[in-house]
Amino acid sequence: MDSSTVTLIQILRKRVDDFVxxxxxxxxxxxxxxxxxKTQQALSADLDSIDEFADALELRGELFRSLGRYEEAREDxxxxxxxxENRPDRIMQIGRLCADQGAVHDALDHSERAVEYWExxxxxFQDAEPPALLDVAALSNxxxxxxxxxxxxxxxxxxxxKALEILHNELGEEHEETAIVSNxxxxxxxxxxxxxxxxxxxxxxxxARRKNFGDDHPDTAQSHNNLALALLKTGDRAWAxxxxxxxxxxxxxxxxxxxxxxxxxxxxxxxxxxxxxxxxLAERIEAKLNxxx
Numbered sequence: 135m136d137s138s139t140v141t142l143i144q145i146l147r148k149r150v151d152d153f154v155x156x157x158x159x160x161x162x163x164x165x166x167x168x169x170x171x172k173t174q175q176a177l178s179a180d181l182d183s184i185d186e187f188a189d190a191l192e193l194r195g196e197l198f199r200s201l202g203r204y205e206e207a208r209e210d211x212x213x214x215x216x217x218x219e220n221r222p223d224r225i226m227q228i229g230r231l232c233a234d235q236g237a238v239h240d241a242l243d244h245s246e247r248a249v250e251y252w253e254x255x256x257x258x259f260q261d262a263e264p265p266a267l268l269d270v271a272a273l274s275n276x277x278x279x280x281x282x283x284x285x286x287x288x289x290x291x292x293x294x295x296k297a298l299e300i301l302h303n304e305l306g307e308e309h310e311e312t313a314i315v316s317n318x319x320x321x322x323x324x325x326x327x328x329x330x331x332x333x334x335x336x337x338x339x340x341x342a343r344r345k346n347f348g349d350d351h352p353d354t355a356q357s358h359n360n361l362a363l364a365l366l367k368t369g370d371r372a373w374a375x376x377x378x379x380x381x382x383x384x385x386x387x388x389x390x391x392x393x394x395x396x397x398x399x400x401x402x403x404x405x406x407x408x409x410x411x412x413x414x415l416a417e418r419i420e421a422k423l424n425x426x427x
Contacts, residue, residue, distance in 0.1 A: 140186075146172065147189075147190075159197070166194035166197050167194065188218050192210070192211070195231075208238045232251045232252070235251045237276075249277065252280075256273045270300060271296070271315070274294070274296040294319040298316060301315055313357075317336065317360065324360075329364060336364050339357050358377040359377070359398075366406065385399055396423070404419055
């Protein structure tokens, strides 16, 4: 590929980045289209030209995915993967494209295809030298969700535990990404009847989120609610009540953007209050909530 063509492609890619940074997505798409067209015109048996074409397709695919144009993103990722087939020298890009293609299929509710691509990406990142551990953790978390939805609790636990181990070792127990996986694993355990384990996972997540975000943050509030639900199952009703109240207060403070979360927490808390015989208080909370809506 001649140097002037390479220069033009570089200019077009920079324009995509600049337009995205400005929030001008229409012009970003036009620039990405131009980059794909130019690299396709220059396409030959030369590996450099193939790489440029695949890179341009990936760039446009990422843009389409960010805009919710999933079918177009899927086609770009597929074409890029086809171009790089049997290219061990581009294996990490293939892994990245598979991970992104899995995300697109997930957005399109193509669960089986999402799992297929994510498992392929996971194998690539695990076998890399050195392994791409944070990518492995992210994909393991994604696959755990899919396995949980399919009712395969053992596989879901295995993937969540792998993600948690990596994030704990690489980022630390108090990192927000570690807290996310702890929360996810806690939800799995709670739904599966492993209440003591659910309690510990939600407590770990809450401790990290309180340290990172404070109490008046939606993630912290959600962790208060989740821990309260686990505490009810382990018989710690007084402690559960305190966490319900903290969650309720936080979502009330956060405003209308989190109305659905507030309603969900209020419903859990009111159910608890009625079990405690405090029907009047439950009705008062529900009436206040109805007034606000």
